[in-house]
Amino acid sequence: MSSANGLDLLHSFLIVADELNFRRSAERLSIDQSALTRRIQKLEQRLGFVLFVRTTREVSLTPAGRYFYAENTGLLHAYSNSIEAARRVADGKTGVLSIGYMAFAAIDLMPSAVALFCQQNPHVNIRLRQIPTQAQKLALSNEEIDIGYFIGPFEHSEFHSLPLTSDPLCVAIPPGHPLSRKEAVLPEDLADYPLVFGAVSQWGAYRRRISELFSLAGVELRVELEATNTLALIGLVSAGVGVTIFPENLLRLFGHAIETRPIRHPDFRIEMILSWTRINRKATLQKYVGLVKENLRK
Numbered sequence: 001m002s003s004a005n006g007l008d009l010l011h012s013f014l015i016v017a018d019e020l021n022f023r024r025s026a027e028r029l030s031i032d033q034s035a036l037t038r039r040i041q042k043l044e045q046r047l048g049f050v051l052f053v054r055t056t057r058e059v060s061l062t063p064a065g066r067y068f069y070a071e072n073t074g075l076l077h078a079y080s081n082s083i084e085a086a087r088r089v090a091d092g093k094t095g096v097l098s099i100g101y102m103a104f105a106a107i108d109l110m111p112s113a114v115a116l117f118c119q120q121n122p123h124v125n126i127r128l129r130q131i132p133t134q135a136q137k138l139a140l141s142n143e144e145i146d147i148g149y150f151i152g153p154f155e156h157s158e159f160h161s162l163p164l165t166s167d168p169l170c171v172a173i174p175p176g177h178p179l180s181r182k183e184a185v186l187p188e189d190l191a192d193y194p195l196v197f198g199a200v201s202q203w204g205a206y207r208r209r210i211s212e213l214f215s216l217a218g219v220e221l222r223v224e225l226e227a228t229n230t231l232a233l234i235g236l237v238s239a240g241v242g243v244t245i246f247p248e249n250l251l252r253l254f255g256h257a258i259e260t261r262p263i264r265h266p267d268f269r270i271e272m273i274l275s276w277t278r279i280n281r282k283a284t285l286q287k288y289v290g291l292v293k294e295n296l297r298k
Helices: 006-019 022-029 033-047 063-090 109-120 133-141 200-216 230-238 248-257 283-297
Strands: 052-054 059-061 095-101 124-130 147-151 159-173 194-198 222-227 244-247 259-262 269-277
Touching: 006 022, 006 033, 006 063, 022 033, 059 063, 095 109, 095 133, 095 283, 109 124, 109 283, 133 147, 133 200, 133 269, 147 200, 147 283, 159 230, 159 248, 159 283, 194 200, 194 230, 194 244, 222 230, 230 244, 230 248, 244 248, 248 259, 269 283
Parallel strands: 095 124, 095 147, 194 222
Antiparallel strands: 052 059, 147 269, 159 244, 159 259, 159 269
8 A cells, every 4th residue: 555545544444343333433533434434445445355244233354354454453553652652752752862071071060961861851862972072073063972061162153052161270289289388379380390181182172272371371381291081180190290280170079189279360261061063953952952051040
């Protein structure tokens, strides 16, 4: 049955086969009994065999009708289920949402939003990927992720960007370091001390932002060692290899292994944003963005 109303004809047949009564079947289908009769006749013409035997007292299936019913009886249920499943996808109640994040978002921004989203949308499959800032932009363009947390600012005609936080920068120092005698440090105070930084391959966007800020302040930084993850950087600082620079919100997690001092300069801040492509219309994405925006207003 290749025509547009073939499914309607099959649906009508299955209802009549269930009821074996044209009046009750017509009521279930909300159509006239004569219209239902025409549907069954039309289906029989297309199939080339008779489905029902009708007498003044009863309706029964022919042997061919019984076989046709047995082969298709699950179709109506599957069809209804597929409509319901597709509606849940359209409403953002199920499906997949792929989220990229960089290290600074892994502590609070991403987990708190994901936890609330999962609580409200338990049937959505969340996929998380830690990806550096620059690589996230490419992953978004290639539809490898739906949305990403990374360092801003970021303005592009093909992307939406939602500012999340703007954290002051602090210097992380080992206990007893000369800078610990200061309540706050100036950018130029760091010129004489070796730094340990995240490797450019993983921390490129952050490194560029830090270098830009210090260059504008007329300070040249001396990088002693590079590491690829946050815990290694904190370990190197704690061991006295050098000092490092992190957003204030991140440093509070490392307890007594290090000391921190704010950098006294109004421009020394790191912005975190949420970004997604303008062409991505997934309902799960729109619900996630809506949840994040609602939390920002609180």
